[in-house]
Amino acid sequence: MEKLEGKPVTNVIKSVQCFLRRCLFLVLSFGPIPKHIAFIMDGNRRYAKRRNMKEGSGHSVGYAALITMLQYCYEMGVKYVTVYAFSIDNFKRKPEEVQSLMNLMMVKIDELLDKKSIVHEFGLKINFWGNLDLLTEPVRLAAEKAMASTINNSGPVLSICVAYTSTNEIIRAINKTCARNKERIPQACINCDGDLLADSINSSISIVDLEENLDTANCPDPDIVIRTSGEARLSNFLLWQTTLSHLQNPSPLWPEFSLRNLIWSILEYQKVYSYLEAGRRRAKKDN
Amino acid sequence: MLSTVHTAFPLNHQKPYSAHLCSLSSRGIIANTSLLLTPTRPRSSPSLCAALPTDASSAAAATVREESEEGAALPSLLRQGPLPKHVAIIMDGSSRWARARGMPSSFGHEAGHRALKKIVELSGRWGVRALTVYAFSSENWTRPEAEVDFLMMLFESVLKGSLGDFMKDEISVSIIGDITELPQSLQKLAKEVVDMTKKNTKLDVLVAISYSGRRELKRACQNIAQKVKHGLLAPEDITESHIEQELETNHIEFPHPDLLIRTSGELRVSNFLLWQLAYTELFFTKTYWPDFGEEDYVEALHSFQSRQRRFGQRLN
Numbered sequence: 001m002e003k004l005e006g007k008p009v010t011n012v013i014k015s016v017q018c019f020l021r022r023c024l025f026l027v028l029s030f031g032p033i034p035k036h037i038a039f040i041m042d043g044n045r046r047y048a049k050r051r052n053m054k055e056g057s058g059h060s061v062g063y064a065a066l067i068t069m070l071q072y073c074y075e076m077g078v079k080y081v082t083v084y085a086f087s088i089d090n091f092k093r094k095p096e097e098v099q100s101l102m103n104l105m106m107v108k109i110d111e112l113l114d115k116k117s118i119v120h121e122f123g124l125k126i127n128f129w130g131n132l133d134l135l136t137e138p139v140r141l142a143a144e145k146a147m148a149s150t151i152n153n154s155g156p157v158l159s160i161c162v163a164y165t166s167t168n169e170i171i172r173a174i175n176k177t178c179a180r181n182k183e184r185i186p187q188a189c190i191n192c193d194g195d196l197l198a199d200s201i202n203s204s205i206s207i208v209d210l211e212e213n214l215d216t217a218n219c220p221d222p223d224i225v226i227r228t229s230g231e232a233r234l235s236n237f238l239l240w241q242t243t244l245s246h247l248q249n250p251s252p253l254w255p256e257f258s259l260r261n262l263i264w265s266i267l268e269y270q271k272v273y274s275y276l277e278a279g280r281r282r283a284k285k286d287n
Numbered sequence: 288m289l290s291t292v293h294t295a296f297p298l299n300h301q302k303p304y305s306a307h308l309c310s311l312s313s314r315g316i317i318a319n320t321s322l323l324l325t326p327t328r329p330r331s332s333p334s335l336c337a338a339l340p341t342d343a344s345s346a347a348a349a350t351v352r353e354e355s356e357e358g359a360a361l362p363s364l365l366r367q368g369p370l371p372k373h374v375a376i377i378m379d380g381s382s383r384w385a386r387a388r389g390m391p392s393s394f395g396h397e398a399g400h401r402a403l404k405k406i407v408e409l410s411g412r413w414g415v416r417a418l419t420v421y422a423f424s425s426e427n428w429t430r431p432e433a434e435v436d437f438l439m440m441l442f443e444s445v446l447k448g449s450l451g452d453f454m455k456d457e458i459s460v461s462i463i464g465d466i467t468e469l470p471q472s473l474q475k476l477a478k479e480v481v482d483m484t485k486k487n488t489k490l491d492v493l494v495a496i497s498y499s500g501r502r503e504l505k506r507a508c509q510n511i512a513q514k515v516k517h518g519l520l521a522p523e524d525i526t527e528s529h530i531e532q533e534l535e536t537n538h539i540e541f542p543h544p545d546l547l548i549r550t551s552g553e554l555r556v557s558n559f560l561l562w563q564l565a566y567t568e569l570f571f572t573k574t575y576w577p578d579f580g581e582e583d584y585v586e587a588l589h590s591f592q593s594r595q596r597r598f599g600q601r602l603n
Contacts, residue, residue: 089599167527167565174508174530178515178522205508207501234556235599236565243500243561247554247569276555282426283558 018075021259025076028263031270034223036080037073038245040237041066043229043253050253056100058255063108065255067118072262074122074156080219082159084237088134088168102136105162109142113149123155129215130164131172159219166239173213177205180213216241223276224269228254244280246272361413362585368592371545373417374410375567377559378403380551380575387575393437398577400445409584410490411456417491417541421559425465425499442496443473446480453480457489463535464498491539500561507533507562536563543567546591550576568594 041062048058066083073081086105091098112119112126119126128143135143143162211217221241225234230251234242246269250261269276361370378399385395403420410418423438446460453460462477469477477496510533514520520529536542544560544567552573556564570587572579 087599092600165565167530167562170504170508170562171525171527171530174511174525175522177508178512178525181512205505205512207505210505210508231594232569232571233567233596234564234569239561239565240501240504243556243558245555247556247571249569272554275553279426279555279557282429285426285429 021072022075024263028266028270029077031267032273033077034266034269035078036082036220036222036224037078037265038082038084038222038225038238038242039066039069039254040084040225040227040235041254042227042231044255046229047253047255056097059101059104061255063104065257069257069262070118070158072259074118074124076266078156080157080159080222082129082161082219082222082238084161084164084235086130086162086164087236088131088163088165089236091134091163102139106139106142109139109146113146119150119153119158123153124150125153125155125157126150127157127159127215127219128162129159129169130162131168132163134163157219159216161237164215165236166234167236169215170210170240172215173210174205176213177209181205210240214240221245224248224265226250226257226265228252228257244276244283246276364585364589365413365592370414370588371568371591372415372541373419373539373544373546374415374588375419375421375544375547375560375564376406377421377547377549377553377557378576378579379549379553381577383551384575384577392434393441395577396438396441400441402577402579404449405580406584407458407490407492408456409581411458413588415490417493417539417544419463419493419495419536419544419560421495421498421557423464423496423498424558425468425497425502426558428468428497439470439473443470443476446473446476450480450483453484453487453492457487459484459487459491461485461491461493461535461538462496463493463503464496465502466497468497491541493536493539495559498559500556500558503535504530504561530562534562536560546570546587548572548579548587550574550579566596566598568596 044058044062046058047053047061048055053061070081086101090101111117114120118124126146128147132140132143139162216238222238222245224246225238225242225248227233227247227249230249232247232249234247248265248268250257250265252258252261381395381399382392383395384398385392388394407418422442427438428435452458460480462481466474466477507530511520511525511529514529515522515525531537531542534542543563543565547556547560547564547567548570549555550572552571554571556569560567568591570590572583572587574583
């Protein structure tokens with residue numbers, strides 16, 4: 001009986017909070033809202049350690065924080081959110097931690113596809129960026145299933161970088177570009193013995209070629225990169241795509257990163273927006 | 288690197304200053320250089336000793352010698368841990384610094400050069416092994432022609448005038464960027480300076496002029512594609528070290544910056560050393576570049592020393 005009585009009150013509180021939040025976002029939207037925010041979700045383990053929580057539980061808390069943050073971003077009108085979930089460098093950690101992260105990923109990917117999840121609420125399209133062949137088979141299959149089942153969604157986009165480093169992404173892009181260049185050889189360039197005429201292979205690569213073959217093709221560059229826990233480095237995350245992005249490194253650990261911190265990030269971005277856009281226009285001309 | 292240029296006065300108000308510069312350069316670039324390069328060595332100068340009575344002068348000289356020995360040593364704040372081997376600097380804010388003083392941007396760039404000279408000196412003294420500075424980006428070609436011309440002239444006069452210092456301080460100088468976009472005389476001079484200093488090993492100074500990180504990476508990818516085309520490399524065998532070899536920083540001992548400093552409060556990388564900054568610690572300061580001195584440098588280096596670099600792994 002208590003539970004049934006509690007539920008309407010909780011719902012009312014949640015509705016009021018949501019209403020107030022939307023009012024706040026409306027005010028924020030008088031300034032430019034970033035199209036794409038990228039998060040380096042740093043600090044889960046330190047969070048768990050500081051609260052004497054069980055080892056490994058920091059990442060679950062981090063996932064819950066991610067869902068909340070996604071809610072805020074999409075309500076605010078951000079169209080693309082990218083998160084650095086697992087780097088190729090992270091494979092060098094203890095096998096137990098890597099395994100527990102793989103298990104967590106599988107569980108959480110399935111949760112994302114649940115009917116009541118944020119994916120359905122906003123009609124999200126999900127991308128998994130990275131060298132997915134490095135993942136364990138069940139995780140890779142779960143990721144591919146999530147991408148396939150949301151491919152036709154027209155809502156905002158959530159891109160999750162797993163088994164990812166930017167340098168690896170660039171290598172894979174070169175690989176794809178070379179392979180595609182080879183495919184474009186017209187028949188006339190093969191001589192009567194069936195040998196390929198070397199000069200016929202167009203080996204020139206433009207910036208557009210590279211960008212088309214990166215994992216992030218069809219996605220605009222991040223406007224803001226937020227790395228939590230105060231660390232100030234990119235750690236091999238979207239190096240190509242963030243070269244003109246506004247970099248922020250707020251001190252709160254990822255599970256502590258709140259609505260207030262997000263609003264502050266947006267305000268900081270809005271302060272320098274015109275300067276950032278001028279930089280992007282110049283860079284576009286230069287390319 | 289140039290920030291957005293909004294000169295305090297329209298171009299015609301800059302005439303008196305630029306006329307002054309022209310008169311200087313008409314006497315020869317070398318003579319001009321002696322004005323631009325302000326000596327900053329904290330050593331006893333003959334003029335100081337000559338001005339004092341004989342008894343006091345030896346004591347003063349001893350104090351100056353002692354201070355200069357202390358100055359040569361690492362500041363105590365930096366003795367707790369290792370220094371970065373390679374420091375990269377985006378030298379931003381010179382134009383804004385000049386504008387705040389009601390002066391043209393050229394005034395800011397000259398002051399910026401003096402700041403750079405100091406930082407190069409400190410880096411060599413304290414054991415930093417490589418210093419890469421973003422002097423002029425490929426996007427800066429869209430700046431007003433007068434400013435660009437001034438900068439090209441400044442680069443030439445600095446390279447010419449500092450060659451003696453480079454040899455004495457065992458500094459090797461390299462230029463990264465699209466050198467073919469520079470004036471012919473600067474290209475020739477740059478190649479000469481690079482050749483003459485290449486055997487120096489104490490400090491590698493890389494100057495990014497007409498540089499774009501994305502272009503550098505694109506060229507590296509093109510070189511690799513050429514190798515694939517000629518059958519020297521299979522696409523599936525391409526690794527990160529193949530890219531590393533094609534980058535313009537490949538010739539120095541420590542090609543990846545450990546620390547990137549950007550002045551003037553801008554929080555962006557702005558197309559600088561795109562690949563090489565993968566694990567670099569970033570340090571942003573609101574100080575404008577011409578004001579960036581020893582204290583600020585110590586602060587940046589100390590900040591680096593207090594960071595925990597994990598490279599994606601766990602420390603314990």
